[in-house]
Amino acid sequence: MRISKILLVAAVLLILIEFTPPVHGESPPMVWSTQVPYLNPSGAPHDFKYFMDIKELGFNTIFLTVPWGAVEYGPNEYDFHVLDQYMNYTRALGIRVILVFFYSVPAATGDFNATPPWLINNGELEVNSNGHPQSPPALAWWNETDRQYYFGFIKTVVSRYVNYSNFLGVLVDYGWLDDDWGPGVNGLPPGYAKSDIVMFQHWLMQVYHDNITLLNMEWGTDYRSFSQVNPPTLPFIGDWRYFQEFRVWSINETYSELFSMIRSIIGPNRLLLFYWGGSIDDIYSLQMPELYFQLAERYNVTIVLDDADWTNFAVFFGNLARVYHVHLMMEWTPVPSSSSYYGKYISHLILGYPWLIGGDYYVFIRSLDWFYPTVQLNTMATGIYELINGTYPSTKVALLYMTMFGGTYSDWRYLVHETGLIPTSLFNVNNEYAYYPFNIITVNELAAGLVNLSNYRYIILMVPEKLIPSSVRGIINQWRSRGGVLIPFNSNWLSSGLGGALSGIEEPVITTNASVEAFPIINNDSVFLALNNYGNPLNTLHVNVNLTALGLRNGTYAVINLNGGDLINVTTGGLASFNINLYYTQSAVMVGIIPVNPVNIIVNVSSVNASYNYDTGVFNININGLISPKGDYLIIALIHPNLTQAGMQFTSNGLVYESVAAGEATSNGGYFTINLKVPMYQLMLNSYTLVLNVYVISDGYVINGESYLLNVNLNSTLTPYGWVPSVTGVNLSKYAVLIMAKPPPVTTTTVTVPVNLTTTVTTVVTTTVVSTVVSTEVSTLTSTIIRSIIPESTVVAITVGVIVLIIIVALIARTKVK
Structure with a gap:
C-alpha cells in the first residue's frame, strides 16, 4: 500500500504541474514613428503619459524635433532640461528616438524657435533677386558664420545623446525646411543673398580655373573679373543654367560636409536620415530626387519621402532606392478632407520594398478627427507590413528618365512631362484595366554603370533622344546592336499615357474590372498585392493575377485578405482570380497570394x-x-x-x-x-x-x-x-x-x-474534443486531443497521470489476489 500511495501522489503532482512555455525572442521591428513637437500646444513640456500613449498606439519610434532656438538660446549657451527629460521618458518606455534638426523655419510643429532669434535678428537672410526675404525667414545658404553655428549646434546635441540606449539616429536638413533652396519668393527663386553671390563667383573661378577669359569666350561676355559676374535675375534667361549648376554644387558640398560630420559622431551604421519633400520638377528648390539619392548612397543615408501619398513620387523613389541601394521611409500627413490620402499612403508603402525600413506619421498636432483615423491606419500598416517582404517583379521593359535642373525653359517643360508620364494606375486596354511591370532607369545611372542593360529587351524614352548626352546615347546604341529595342519619345503619350506602348511589348501581370492602383511585390513563391481606389468605395473588384507571368511555379495558392485575414479563394494553376470589396475611407487592401x-x-x-x-x-x-x-x-x-x-x-x-x-x-x-x-x-x-x-x-x-x-x-x-x-x-x-x-x-x-x-x-x-481509437494486437487505447484553452503540457500530465493510476489499480488488484 505504501507504494500505491506514493504512485498516487506522483500522479496527482503530474496533473497539477504547470508547464510554462519558453520565452522566444522577437526580431527587431521596423521604424514606425510619429513626429513629436518640442512642447505641447500650451507651451509646456510633454508629460510621461504623453509618451505612454504613443507607445500604446503602436509606434516604436518618435521623430523628436529639436528647435535650434529653444535649445541653444544664445551663442554656445544650451538648455538640455527638456530634451534630457524626453530621452529619459522614452528610454524607460522602450521608445526609440530620432533627433530632427532644421536649419531654418519651424517644421510646422508649433516650435517657433526653430531658428534662433539671436541669428534671425543679427544673421543674414535668404532673399530673391529683388532682395525680398522668404517667409518664414530662412538663413542665407552660404553665410559661413551662421553655417558653422548650425553645424556646432548639431554636433553638441548629438554628442550628448548618442550613447543613450534608445538613441536611434539623426534626421537633418539644411536650407528652407525640406525644400532646401526654398519655394521661391513672389515667383522668383532664392539664392541671392550677398554671401550666396560671393560663393557663386568663387565657384566660377574654380570651374574656369581662375581665368575670366575662358568664361567670356564660352558665355560671349566681356567681364573684367569674376567679381562682376552676378547670377541672372530671372529663370531661363542669360546664364541661368550656370546658376542652377552652382546651386546643385552647393547642395552637394553642404550635405557632404554635414553628413560627414554627423557620421564621425554616430558611426557608419546608425540611422542618418534626410527629409525629402516637394515636387520632382521644382526648379526653384531643386528638389531633384536623384541628386539626393547619389548623396545618400555615398553616406549611407535613409531618405524619408514626404508626400508618399503622391503615386508618381512613390513609384520613382522605389526605383531609385533599388538602383542606389538606399533605404526608404514613407512619410504621410493626414488630410481628413480627402479620404484618398488614406488608402494611397497605405498601399504606397509596398513600393519601398525591399529597401523600406518603415513609415512616419505627421499627426502630433492634429485634432481627434485627424488623429484616430491615422492611428487606425498606422496599426493596420505596421502589422501587415511587418508580415511581408519582397521585391519588384522582374521585367524586360525600362523607362528612361533624365534628371534635368531646368537650365532652359524647354528642358524644364520636358522635366514636367516625364514626371507626369510615370505610370500611377492601371491602363485601360481592350476593355479591361491592366498592370504591366516596368522599371525606371535614369541617364545618370547609365553613365555611372549602375544599370546592366542586358537585363532589358525594351527601353522607352520619356524625353526626346536629342536631350540625352552623347555618351549615354553611345551606351544605348551598343545595347541596340545586341538586339535591344529603343522606343522613342512620343508626344501623344502626354495625353494618352504609356499604356499603348507597354501593352504592345509586355504581358500584363494584373487585370481588373476597374481603374485602381495595384502594386505587387514577389517573395520567393508568394505575391503580395496592394490595391487602392483613391478613397472611393468599390464593391466587387474582380482581380486576376498572372502567377506564371510573375515567375511563380504552378501549384495551389491561398488568396488571403491581409486586412483581417479572411480567406478569399484557394486557386490552382497559373492564374489567381478573386473578388474583393474596397470600403469607404480605407479603400486600400493588402492581399497575400501564398502557396499551400x-x-x-x-x-x-x-x-x-x-x-x-x-x-x-x-x-x-x-x-x-x-x-x-x-x-x-x-x-x-x-x-x-x-x-x-x-x-x-x-x-x-x-x-x-x-x-x-x-x-x-x-x-x-x-x-x-x-x-x-x-x-x-x-x-x-x-x-x-x-x-x-x-x-x-x-x-x-x-x-x-x-x-x-x-x-x-x-x-x-x-x-x-x-x-x-x-x-x-x-x-x-x-x-x-x-x-x-x-x-x-x-x-x-x-x-x-x-x-x-x-x-x-x-x-x-x-x-x-476529437476521439480517435487506435487498435493493436495487445490492447485498445483511447486518447483525447483537446483543441482548446487546455495547454499541451497539461494534456501530457493528465495522460501520464491516467497511466500511473491504471498501474496503481493493477498493483492493488494483484495484491488482493495474493
Missing part, C-alpha cells in the same frame, strides 16, 4: 487576454497557444470586426472596418505568443465580435488555417472624465476551418471550458 501545402497539425489556442485603453482607443489582445507536433512554425494572426454585427454593416462612418490588426510569431518548441493592437475608438455597443484568423506557415507554405470568433464584453464606469469602458470578459469559439490536411475519421463533441484569466477579464472558450 496542408499538413496534419493541431493548433491549440490556449488563452486569450483582452484589455481596452480608453485614452488611445486601442484593444490589446494577447494570444497564446501551441502547435502539435512541436516544431518551428511561423504563426500569423489577423483580426477584424464582424461587419454585420447588430444586423447592420458595422462600419461606424467608414472607420471601424479599418480596425484591423496583424501579428506574427515563430513558435518555440510548439509554443507561440502573438500580441495584437486593434484600434476601435468609437465604441457604441456593450459587446463586440471580432473575427480572428490564424495561419501556420512552414518553409513558405501555408500548412494550416483556422478562423475563430472573439466576443469582447464591455462595461462602462463613470469617472471624472465621463463614462470609461473596460473589458469584462472575452469568449473565443471556433468558427471555421480555412486550410487543413484531410483528417482521419473522427467523432466530434462540443464542451465549454470557462477559465478565469484575470480579476477583470474572463475567457470562455468553446472547444472541440
